[in-house]
Each structure stands twice: as C-alpha cells, then as structure tokens.
Amino acid sequence: MELQYLVAKIYVDGDLRIDPVSVVNVFHRLVAQQALPGVLVDVAELLHVPAGPGVVLVGVEADYALDHTSHHWGVLYRRKAPLAGTNADRIRQALQAAGQIARLLEAEFPGQLTFSRTDFSLTVNDRVLAANTPATFAATRPELEAYLQGWLGRAGSTLALLESDPRQRFGVRVQTAVPFDLPA
C-alpha cells in the first residue's frame, strides 16, 4: 500500500497557552521570507469555526498549520504534492517537516508553547489510497512499527486508529513510552 499525502500532527503539550491568533503574524513572516520548504503562498485564519483547521499557512507542495481539529491543538504538516521513495521515506519527510515547524513555533513563543515529545498522529489524506478500515490498519501497522523502531531506536510505542468512523481518513495516533527528539 502506497502511503502518499501524509498529514503529521504533533500535539500541543497540555493546554494551548498562547492566543492562536498570534500565530497569524508568524506565518505571514514565514511567507515573506519563504522560510520553509516549498512555495509558501498565503495565511488562512480560520479560528472562527469550532474545532477547525485553526491557522493555516498555505503552500503549493504542503500546508502548515496550528490545527485544532477534534478540539486537539497541534502543529500540522499536510503534504499535498506526491513524493517519490518508500513509505518510510514519506513518513520521515512528514515528521521532519512537522518537527521543523514545531521547533520554529516553540522558539517564537518560548515557555508558552510546547509540543509533545510523546504524542503525534499520522493521517493519509487520500481515501482511495487508504480507506479508514481495520484492514488498512492491519496492513500498514508492521511498516509503521518498523519505522518507529528505527527512528526511536526502541520499542514501546502504542498505535491506535485515530478515528473509528469509516468516513474519516485513515490515521493513527502514536504515543511513545519515552520522549522522542523532534525529528530534524
């Protein structure tokens, strides 16, 4: 199963302690400086919808966001352009990109905004490539576990289906027993 268009979301550690609107300015600056990989185009502030996409930095190859979907704040990387390589390459790329924006936002709001080092999710943003079913989970689990083992160098991560509703996209929530470094 080819996993493309991955969405990596690293959750905020505890409650969000900044006003999310303050991220708008940061994202505008990132667009001005084209400071992240890919072409950065615009900033969409969507805080008026509950449990929504939050503040999105829209790009051509990928979007970045301070996301509030499912009432769970986190920093999000959404790959839009296909990537060559293996599934492991694509997982690594998505986590690295999410890690990069997470570190950047932490530096913008020192002491106020911290992302978890034990809790993140990976979603396949394409229903026809990966339907949200137990079969997809079973088919991808070994590969995901192998990747995590390789990355973290140790066992002990728990993987769970992110959403049970088959209409949702296929995604897994990963919680690690010991903290990881934000991938660089």
Add this chain to the structure above:
Amino acid sequence: MKTSDKLWKDLLNGKVPEQLGQEVDQFETEIGLRKQGKIEEKVFAETRLRRGAYGQRYDNGQRYDGTESRKLPFADKPTKGPGTVWDAPGMLRIKVPFGGLNPRQLEVMAELAEEYSDGIAHVTTRQDFQLHFIHIENTPTIMRRLAAVGITTREACGNAVRNVTACPLAGVCHDEPFDVTPYSKALAWFLMGHPDTMEFGRKFKPAFSGCAQHACGLVQMHDIGYTALVRPGADGKLQRGFKIVVGGGLGPVPRQARILTEFAPVEEMLPLTQAVCRVFGKHGEKKNRNGARIKFLVDKWGIEKFREEVFATRKELREDPRWLGMLQDIEKEEEGPLHPPGQLPAFGGNDRLYEWVKGNVRDQRQAGYVTAAINLPLGDITADQLRSLADIVAKYTRGTIRTTVEQNFLIRWISKTDVPALFADLDRVELAAPGATSIVDVTSCPGTDTCKLGISSSRGLGGELRNQLVAKSYQLDEAVKGLHIKVSGCFNSCGGHYVSDLGFYGVSRTINGYKVPHFQVLLGGEWEHNAGSYGLPIIAIPSKRVPAAVDFVTEFYVKNRLKDERFHAFVKRVGKGPVRALLEPLNQNFPTHEADPGFYSDWGDPRQYSIGDIGIGECAGEVVSRYQFEMTAAERLVFEAGQHLDQDRLQAAGETAYAAFLRAAKALVQIQFDDVSNDPDEIVAEFKERFFDTQVFFDPFVGPKFANDFFAAHAVRGEKFTADTTHHRIAEAQLFIEAVHNCYNKLRSAPAPATKA
C-alpha cells in the same frame, strides 16, 4: 495530478452520469494540453471558469508582504490564463441548485474539503459551495467525485447561467401559492449547456421566490427572477404561473429588475426563459464586459422593446419536448417528513434551547413541523461538522437540507417533538448558535482573504462584528436584533451590501501618508420585499472604527425610533444626514502610525495594509491639501444627491450627482493643472487628455468604465431624471470618486519607505 486520480476514475466508473463524465474527461484533456502549451491561455481561462475553477488572490505570482510586493517563487510553467500562475491555489465553485443537498452530498463535500482544500467548505451568498486553495490539476477528480453524487461545477463561473437560487422555505412557507423547488430544479438542468446560453457576454443569475413580500428569493436583484402566482385559468381552475422580472442585479451599480410579464403560466417558464437567453446572447454587449450584463441591454432598449423582442423570439423557437417533459408530474414532487407531526415540548428552563428556538426555528405551513436554521460563522463549516450534519439530516428528515443566501443551512420538516433532541445533536457539534438571520448573523463575501478584487477584509470585519455582537447579544434591543449586516470587500457587492439595513463595502484611503482600509457605510437598503430597495453610501470610515459605527447607528435607532418602526422606515424618516453627522467623528483624530500601527492594518491581517502592487506615478509635487479639499466636497455632493433622492427631488439629486463627478475630476486635474476652471467642458477635456487618453485612470479590473460613466453623465447633463436614472447616477458618481482616489494614490506612490504601504 494526484497519484490516486486513476484509482478514483476507476472506482467511480459507472457512477458518474455519462454526460458529466465526458465533460470532466474533456476538461482533464484540456488541462494536459494547456500544460503542453497547446491551448491558448485565454481559451483555457474561459474553459476553466465555465467549469467553476476560479482564480484566487496572489495567483498573479505577486504578494505584498507588509513592506513590499514580492514575487512568489512559483515554478515556471504555462499559465492558467492571462497573468495566472499554474501552481497558484485557486477556488472551485460548486453549484447547488435551489440550495438542495442530501446527506451523501454533505459527506462528499467534507471529503473534498479535507483532501484538496483547507478543511473548510464555504457556503456562498448564492447557495453555492466554494472550496479554496485548490490546485487546478486536482479539479477533474474533484468534479468526478461530485458528479458521482449528482453535483456539478459546470457553469458555476464564467459567462454562463450561474446557480439557480430559490427560497429555502419553498414548499413549507405560509406565504407561497405553490412550491417553486421543482421548477427551479427544472430550469437549472434545462439551461445547463443550452445552446442559447453559449453566447453570453457576461454571467446570468436566475432566482425563484414563493411570494413577493418576503426576501428569501431576492428576485429583484437577479438577471431573471420568478415569483410564484396562481390565477384562474380559462377553465376556471387555478393555474400556476410566474411573474417574471429581468435586468436586476447588484454589482457596482445596482438595478431593480423590471417586469417582463405579470404572469406566465408554468408551461411557458422554460420557453420564455430560453427566449430571454437567446435575446441576451444575440444582442447583449460582448466586447465591454462592464456593460455586458443583461441589465445594460434592458437599460439600452427599455423594457418595452426588450419584452417585444423576447415574445417575438418566443414565437420563433422550435418546439422542445423538454419544455413540458421536464415539468411532468412536478406537482406531485414533495419533500415530506420522516417523523409524524408533533408538539413543541416545554423548554424546562433550558435558556439556550429557548434562545435558539426563538431565533432559528420557524413554523412550517404544515402543522406540527418546523424549520431550523443553522447559523454558520461567515458561511464556513468544517469537514467534521459536515459529516455530523449529514447524520443529523438523515436522523430527522427524509434526507434533505438546503443552503441559504444568508450563508446558512436550513433543515426542514422537523417534527416539533424532535426540536429539543435536534438542538442537542446540533449543539454537540457546535452548530447550534442562536440568532440565525439576526444582526449577529453577518454576511460577508470572501474579500481580501481570497478574492483577487478585494480591497478591504470583509471577512475580517464580518468576523469581528459577529464576535462583538454575540458578546452583547443579550443586551441588544429586540429592534436591533432584527437588523441585517452585509459586508463586501469591494464595490462589486458579492456580500449584498446594497440590500442590507447596514451595508459596508471596502475602499481605501490615505491617512498620514499610509494607506488605511476603510468601508463605505450604506443605509437605506431593504432585504424585505425581495430586495425591494438599494442602499446608498453615506460615508467612508476606517475599518477599525466600523464596530463603533455599528454601535452609534444602532443606539441612535433605538433612541429615536417610533413605536414598531422598522429600520428602513426610520432611515427614510430621519434622513441620512443625522446618521452621517453621527459617524463623522469617526473620521477625526486618527492615531499616528507609531502610536497605533494596528489602525493601519486590516482586520485579521497584521500586515501593513496595502491595495497591492501600485505602479510608480508620473506626477509628483501635487497640492495634497487642495486635492483633499476638493474630494471632500465631491463626497459631500454625492451624499447630498442621496438626500435629494430620499425626498423625491429627482432633478436636484441627478444634477448634484453630476456635480460630484465634476468636482472629483477637477480634483485630479488640478494635480497637474492648477488653473483649470470650473467650466464643465474644460474639466472633461482636461481630464480626458491627461487621465483617460493616457489610460492612467483605468481601473485594473474594469478598465475605462468609471471614466466612461463620467463622460456619459456629462454628455446627457440637463437630462430629465427618473428615479432609476438618478439612483444609477449617484452610485456611479460614488464609484467615480473611489476611482479618483485610487488614481491619485497610484500617481503619488513613489517607492515607499520600508514601513509604508
């Protein structure tokens, strides 16, 4: 293209209606050809527009970043149209005839919002959906997935018949003689791709209303509008039909539609509409898109000639079996309930439920049933909410829901017994905000968020007003709660500012050397009576002071209204003068940039405000104070013209509006020619030579339109004014003033210091 496109195509094989499938295949091929440079960019642009794939802000590859306009580093590829970068995100408009949707369609909309957009589906002021930040290469798969559930984007944009809108209450309303829903549906499918609609010079928007007195259908502001009527036929039985009006529209200069026929039996609806389309296609303006809407043809010919031509054309049409075939058994089509009728249970001290019922729930004509409005903030809904809504619709209805022109949803056929449970279900997914269609339910076009033409942030302002009004909604006077606020990012009126109690449209002004987002305040518009009258601008105020303006006006209204006096009547009685006087202090005591930089940025956008990439002007050394003095006079004149109109002094109103044109033109001429006299001919000649012939005055989007309005007003000066022509002249004078401001800004913008826009 996504790697999954082929999989989707295979998966949906046999599920997409043949004709829609062929069209999508064709479009996919055209995308491929354009990528190879084998289709001309202009042709591809119109092709894509006719499929609903629209441009979005920054798709010219330029973006102002708060200090300067920079080129975005897009890859070098063929364009999507003139000046439109291939990879730049765009908008996809999705047609929803009469706003009718079913749960599966809601689910698909959610899927598409997640997989291709930013997770949000946006309900528009014409009952469509819009998805933003879409890549052109993803559009064929999106279209296939929509087509598989019976939805098309065909002709959602471009010079075509746009979405056919209808009252969301059709079929359940107390006032209607019959349900217009199936007729609106028949018209939508009849006209889609019809040969007589292929030659339009501009878009064409139809709307249906069940009655004349309420606002839901807004037929008066449409290119063609149908109001349901019944009359005794020759056999004595009641016969269904429509009053048909043509040539209405908002846009920069609004028009009230005029009566094509007082009554056309339903059997004549399709052929007569076809005849209107043929006449418009044949005789409508093609070259100058600013004069190409059907309203201009009706203006040019007069309604009598237009009517004659339509009825003569009708006689010549070749018989089409679909005229009647599409109406067969239509009277039997009925949505109907899922659950038996009931009684509203007691609220049991649940104040939130009480508030929601009061604001959002309305009795249907059918006893025991109600409709429930879902108040969406700025018309936005998340993918998760859409899925939950699909479940709710399936649980309480036979699987039907409608979008509304107020950017909301309406669920119909709810048994009264189910109301508390429905509220609880909606509340769980945060879709139970009270105050639907009240003052807190602010309508807004996309504005500078995504629209290429936006001048000020209409969504930013709309969101701010909504927040502030919700916060104090419990203290608001009942009379104020019933007002409508509509905001557009520019004069084009997609937000509907002309037909609102309080309307706003975005303009820009210069204060202390910086550009500052402003909104024109409009009063006198009427949502009721099918958009019965249009408002006029009274004053432009800085964006950040608009919430204060709303407070001032509403407090003034509460204090001074007569018992039960509606806002529209109140404005008519007291006049716009006192309201303007009330707001004038908001145009004084501006903070310096250093003291309050936020004043110089727009709502929801912390960048230093700018109106985009302004060229370096030829003229320096103008006398600013003199210019401002003249422009203030011009703005005052246009306001006075509106006052004359309010008091039915048509001649004075029209002449004053013309004087406003002259004053503004003179202000501009004076920048280059100090000694210009007050002789109108001289002002016109100087203006023409300096700003028109050189094209300096041309607007980036509408070209010479505003100057031509001025020349036209000059050419017919001394004419006898009617209510209609006066209204147009005033609106045109206001737009001309805006254009003078823009030209002036363009002329005086030199390479800006780092902090200035």
